[in-house]
Amino acid sequence: MKLGACLICAIIALLLACGCTDLQGSTGSVSVSSSPPGSDVYVDGAYHGRTPLVLQNVAPGVHHILLRGTLNTSYETDIPVTTGAIAIVNWVPEQVTVTPAIPMDNPVFSLQNMKGYRGGGDYITSLSYDISLAPGAKTTNMSEAMITLTVGDDTINPYWVIADKKQANTNDLLESDETFFITMRTPRLGPNDIFTLTISPRTGQFFTVSHTLPEKVGLDVKF
Secondary structure (H helix, E strand, O other): OOOOOOEEEOOOOOOOOOOOOOOOOOOEEEEEEEOOOOOEEEEOOEEEEEOOEEEEEEOOEEEEEEEEOOOOOEEEEEEEEOOOOEEEEEEOOOOOEEEOOOOOOOEOEEEEEEEEEEOOOOOEEEEEEEEEEOOOOOOEEHHHOEEEEEEOOEEEOOOEEEEEOOOOOOOOEEOOOOOEEEEEEEEEEOOOOEEEEEEEOOOOEOEEEEEEOOOOOOOEEEO
């Protein structure tokens, strides 16, 4: 292993409820990110692009992950991939923290009222949704959360803001009695496009959901 510290979050999950994910079948997936983004990703010696990205249809078993960052920094590790599950690797140089695997039946977030807004043509360019803590989850600092959007083979970190917190407080702490309103810009999503939204807190189980746009996109789309 070369110089460089790391933050590894390896989450091996049970299958999500039908309709919320396509992580089914005989393969698994690997989500790879880094801070800052843009690190080269190699899996079992093969180049797959730059972080952040999600690798679909990965064969079950142990796979070797190599990340090459700037200034000749790098990190490598072996990570197990399980059928119908997603494993997450997040490399943050100068930090050495390992978070144990957390089952998917203990999510941190609950999401409601997702809408897509049309950007002047037959496509949407932004999403909004309400987010709150799932039952039993602890206070979460949303400024430390990571949100990714996957469309096809591309995964991005979209620009997002808490547009209306619906409470009088002014901090970024999402507590059990609060609901935050999130708005975010997206790439152009057209008819029949499929996107996957993933929201990851600094610690604890992430939330992920997939949706398919209708054949005709109106002024706004409710999911």
